Amino acid sequence: MGDHSTKHRQDLVTVEHTGDVAVVMMNEPELHNPFSLAMRTALKNAFHHLHHEDEQSRAIVLTGAGGHFCSGEDLAEMTDSPAMLPYRNRMEIACGLVRLITGGNKPVVAAVEGSCIGAGLSLACAADSVVGASGSNYACAFVKLGLLPDTGLLWTLAQRTGHGRARELMLSGRSFDAETALEMGVLNHLVATGEALPAAIEKACAFSAVPPVSLALLKSALVNGMNSMEDAWRQELDLNPLVRQTDDHHEAVEAFMEKRKAAFTGN
Numbered sequence: 001m002g003d004h005s006t007k008h009r010q011d012l013v014t015v016e017h018t019g020d021v022a023v024v025m026m027n028e029p030e031l032h033n034p035f036s037l038a039m040r041t042a043l044k045n046a047f048h049h050l051h052h053e054d055e056q057s058r059a060i061v062l063t064g065a066g067g068h069f070c071s072g073e074d075l076a077e078m079t080d081s082p083a084m085l086p087y088r089n090r091m092e093i094a095c096g097l098v099r100l101i102t103g104g105n106k107p108v109v110a111a112v113e114g115s116c117i118g119a120g121l122s123l124a125c126a127a128d129s130v131v132g133a134s135g136s137n138y139a140c141a142f143v144k145l146g147l148l149p150d151t152g153l154l155w156t157l158a159q160r161t162g163h164g165r166a167r168e169l170m171l172s173g174r175s176f177d178a179e180t181a182l183e184m185g186v187l188n189h190l191v192a193t194g195e196a197l198p199a200a201i202e203k204a205c206a207f208s209a210v211p212p213v214s215l216a217l218l219k220s221a222l223v224n225g226m227n228s229m230e231d232a233w234r235q236e237l238d239l240n241p242l243v244r245q246t247d248d249h250h251e252a253v254e255a256f257m258e259k260r261k262a263a264f265t266g267n
Helices: 037-052 084-103 119-126 141-145 153-161 163-172 178-184 196-208 212-224 229-243 247-258
Strands: 005-008 013-018 021-026 059-064 108-112 115-117 129-133 137-139 175-177 189-191
Touching: 013 037, 021 037, 021 196, 037 084, 059 196, 084 119, 084 212, 108 119, 108 196, 115 119, 119 129, 119 153, 129 178, 129 196, 137 178, 141 163, 153 163, 175 178, 178 189, 189 196, 212 229, 212 247
Parallel strands: 021 059, 059 108, 108 129, 115 137, 129 189
Antiparallel strands: 005 013, 013 021, 137 175
C-alpha cells in the first residue's frame, strides 16, 4: 500500500502514504497494540511529523495491525506504582497526542477492527470520523481498573454519544459491539470485517479534497468553539475573515462558477 514507509521506534508505529493520505498503524499485533509508553510516544512523534513537517499528506488514517485497533493501557506497565510526577509526565504524552488528533491541521479517520478498549476507544473517539468493522468490540473499561477515563475520553466520548450515554458507559465500563457503537454515535460508518482500512482511506481521500486551510481552521474551531453559542460566534468572527482571503477560497468559487474540479494548493 502506498509509495513509501517511515518507521518510528523499531516499527512500533509505521506510516505509509497512499496518495494524499497517510496511514498511521500501531504495530504490536501480538499484544493487540497496547497503548504503552513506547506506543504513545511513537504515535505522538508520528502525528507531530505529519501535521507539522509532512507536505505530502492532507488527511490521516489511524489503525492497528493484526486485526485489532488498540487493546488499551499496557497492563504489564501497571504492575508498579510510579511516583506522581513521572506518571503525570506520562499522561502529558497522551494528552499531547490527542491535541494533535483533535486540533491538528489535517483530518483524522480511525479504522477499527477487533479490540478498541480503554485508551483505544479514546484514540478512536478523538478522530474526526470513525469507521468500524462488524465484529469489532468496544469498552470504556477504566473504572474496572480503578482509574478515570483518560487520553481525552472525558470530553470526546460525550461529543459523540451525548452526555447521558457517555456517563453510563464510563461508570459501568461495560463492553458493547459494533452495531451498538454505530447506534450510539461512536462509529460514523459500519463496514464488513476486514474492510475498515480501505473504507477509512476512501473517507480520508474525500477529506483531502477539501481546501486545507479552511479545514485546519475548522478543526480548531470545533475544538475551541463548542462550549457556548458565544464561543461559536467568536470562532466565526475570527476565522471566516481569514479564510475569505485565501487562494483556495477564490479557487473554490471560480471552479464552482466554471463547473470544473477545483485544484487546491493550501494557500
